[in-house]
Amino acid sequence: MPSWAAPALGMGYEPKYGASFRNFDYVNPDAPKGGSLTLSASGSFDKLNPFTLKGTPAVGMGYSSNGFVFAEYGLIFDSLMTHSEDEPFSNYGLLAEDIDLAPDRLSVTFRLNPKARFSDGTPVLASDVKYSFDTLMSKQAAPTFRSYWVDIKEAVVVGERTIRFDFRRRNSELHMIIGQLPVFSRAWGKGKPFDQLTTEPPIASGPYVMDKVDFGKSISYRRRPDYWAVDLPVRKGMFNFGEVSYQYFKDKLGEEESLKAGALDALEEASLNAWIRRYKGRRFDSGELVKEEISHRRFTGMQGLVMNLRQPRFADIRVRRALALAFDFDWLNQHLFHNRRARTESYFQNSDDLMARPEVSAEETALMDRLKDKALYLANVRGELPRPAATGDTADGLRRNLVQAQALFREAGWTFRDGALRNGAGDAFVINLDIADRASEAVLAPYARNLAKLGVTLQYRLRDASLIKKKQDEFDFDMAINILGGSSSPGNELYDDLGSKSAAEKGSQNLSGISDPVVDDIIEEIVDSPDRKTLAAGARLLDRYLLHQHYVVPMYYGKQYFVAHKQRLRHPAAALPQRLLAGSWLLTMWWIDPK
Numbered sequence: 001m002p003s004w005a006a007p008a009l010g011m012g013y014e015p016k017y018g019a020s021f022r023n024f025d026y027v028n029p030d031a032p033k034g035g036s037l038t039l040s041a042s043g044s045f046d047k048l049n050p051f052t053l054k055g056t057p058a059v060g061m062g063y064s065s066n067g068f069v070f071a072e073y074g075l076i077f078d079s080l081m082t083h084s085e086d087e088p089f090s091n092y093g094l095l096a097e098d099i100d101l102a103p104d105r106l107s108v109t110f111r112l113n114p115k116a117r118f119s120d121g122t123p124v125l126a127s128d129v130k131y132s133f134d135t136l137m138s139k140q141a142a143p144t145f146r147s148y149w150v151d152i153k154e155a156v157v158v159g160e161r162t163i164r165f166d167f168r169r170r171n172s173e174l175h176m177i178i179g180q181l182p183v184f185s186r187a188w189g190k191g192k193p194f195d196q197l198t199t200e201p202p203i204a205s206g207p208y209v210m211d212k213v214d215f216g217k218s219i220s221y222r223r224r225p226d227y228w229a230v231d232l233p234v235r236k237g238m239f240n241f242g243e244v245s246y247q248y249f250k251d252k253l254g255e256e257e258s259l260k261a262g263a264l265d266a267l268e269e270a271s272l273n274a275w276i277r278r279y280k281g282r283r284f285d286s287g288e289l290v291k292e293e294i295s296h297r298r299f300t301g302m303q304g305l306v307m308n309l310r311q312p313r314f315a316d317i318r319v320r321r322a323l324a325l326a327f328d329f330d331w332l333n334q335h336l337f338h339n340r341r342a343r344t345e346s347y348f349q350n351s352d353d354l355m356a357r358p359e360v361s362a363e364e365t366a367l368m369d370r371l372k373d374k375a376l377y378l379a380n381v382r383g384e385l386p387r388p389a390a391t392g393d394t395a396d397g398l399r400r401n402l403v404q405a406q407a408l409f410r411e412a413g414w415t416f417r418d419g420a421l422r423n424g425a426g427d428a429f430v431i432n433l434d435i436a437d438r439a440s441e442a443v444l445a446p447y448a449r450n451l452a453k454l455g456v457t458l459q460y461r462l463r464d465a466s467l468i469k470k471k472q473d474e475f476d477f478d479m480a481i482n483i484l485g486g487s488s489s490p491g492n493e494l495y496d497d498l499g500s501k502s503a504a505e506k507g508s509q510n511l512s513g514i515s516d517p518v519v520d521d522i523i524e525e526i527v528d529s530p531d532r533k534t535l536a537a538g539a540r541l542l543d544r545y546l547l548h549q550h551y552v553v554p555m556y557y558g559k560q561y562f563v564a565h566k567q568r569l570r571h572p573a574a575a576l577p578q579r580l581l582a583g584s585w586l587l588t589m590w591w592i593d594p595k
Helices: 126-136 143-148 174-180 252-260 272-278 282-286 317-325 329-335 362-370 372-382 395-411 439-453 465-473 493-498 517-527 532-549 582-589
Strands: 008-010 036-042 081-083 090-093 096-101 107-112 152-159 162-167 208-214 218-223 243-249 266-269 289-295 302-307 341-343 415-417 420-422 430-435 457-462 479-484 552-554 556-558 560-566
Touching: 008 096, 036 252, 036 266, 036 582, 081 174, 090 096, 090 174, 096 174, 107 126, 107 174, 126 152, 126 162, 143 493, 162 174, 208 243, 243 252, 252 266, 252 272, 266 272, 266 582, 272 439, 282 289, 302 317, 317 395, 317 552, 329 341, 329 439, 329 556, 362 372, 362 517, 362 532, 372 517, 372 532, 395 415, 395 439, 430 439, 430 465, 430 479, 439 457, 493 517, 493 532, 517 532, 556 560, 560 582
Parallel strands: 036 243, 430 457
Antiparallel strands: 008 090, 081 090, 096 107, 107 162, 152 162, 208 218, 218 243, 266 560, 289 560, 302 479, 302 552, 341 556, 415 420
16 A cells, blocks of 8 residues: 555645544444434425436435535445544545545545445445446536536546546545545446436445335335444444434425424424424423524525526626615514524635635735736725625614615616516516425515515515426526535535536536636636645635625524424534534434433
8 A cells, every 4th residue: 555545634634533533523432223213304206316417316315416415414325435524624434445645646546445335235346436436427417426526537447446536637625525426336227327217226335225215205214234334433323223214295384293293203493483483382391302402603605595697687786786785684683583593694604714804815815916817807806895784673774775775776777667676678677486495485575575665576486395496407597595605625516506617507506607707717726725725715715706796695594403303312412513414413423212
């Protein structure tokens, strides 16, 4: 083995956990195994293949065609490496025992663990890894993968359990992100075209296999008694339930009632209003159901109302600024959220070194100097850092914002006449917005009232989540609730999130359709960053530039997770890691008290 090969790597820093670590600090390594966990899901599903664009995959599989939800959140697929939740970006060996980055940084080699086995008992070999990569990079898979790994030229089988990935160019994180490759067997589907695999259960190496499937209604997973990685440090204390099942509901209210009836074991609530008003009853009074508020400071990204920039009316920055001025967060926080929400101000919210600061740093200035051909576009970012419009919950504050919005609309060619805001052609300004959850109605109703004062009509409609996804994949929408950014170590995923090429790629993560050469160039600088300090400077500049473009109506984020669960469920005593979602924490690290 080459002297520079390692079982773990950090993105520009030394990993926290050494080669002899026993388990991650945030898990209970002695958590008991067994029992069943019943959770809920919204909408419906029509396929068991999470890697293709068409259709909606079952929840619990860990990946989606609209972007990565990595192996820690999935039950079926193991990846080459796995990351810890209490570091910005460190990879530790899972399927791969060692990672070997070439001295010229133009290739990386993984040596597979000889114990690794698929659910059918066959060994995980380098040929399976190559098959998985080649398949995901083909047109039969969703475009997210081709965008994410665009700089990887090919996968080369070096030996039975050794695989090398060759790069098209040097890229500071390619050797890290290819470690996230989900691996599946060549036997999955028995030669059937990959994009036609819909009902065939995957053959993979993860801790669970599919047990029962009722398409659109429910799915259950059974823990593998022969799971090969059960004693690995990266899996100690994790995936503790003997069975995990999901029941599908058409709306959140149905999920709440099912929890209160005892049919669900746990439910994470996103609506603070619902949490306070509706999570009560006999089972809560008796202690059978427990309400937990779990504080966090998780990287949240830019949660907001994104506008479809492919429509000419949203291409005008004055229109985007005007629409943002009508969103009254201060009123919402006092009247709906009991002052327990915080305003989203950054595409890297809650990251100390990635969020843009009021002052432009020397590192950002140096980066701007390297982008001299974009000087005209970058000139305004040296000015005051834009902050979301505030009202202080006063009528005067909202009135001032609406007067400013009215002036911006007028400058952009929109005037109020015949009962509506209209352009020169007489077209009324109407925005359609589809929502999958009734909880959004309480937030959107005040926004719609404020927009109506400007002559803008906001029509929000409750629709099935799968239909909303399909429409958004086709870019057939006006405005959508979405989260942009938020990675603790931004890099290649930015091509798909914000890059110009992805703006025209149906099914991409670039829902807004951002197509901006300045964004493209800053992304290149971030991807090429040699260390964390340089990467952070690029992220701050990107954040600063995006905020100046007003692509999103910033919304808010929660400072706590709200989880209701049966009393018999237990979780680690350690504080919730900054990166971890409550849902994945519950799924992977909780257990059932055997007493």
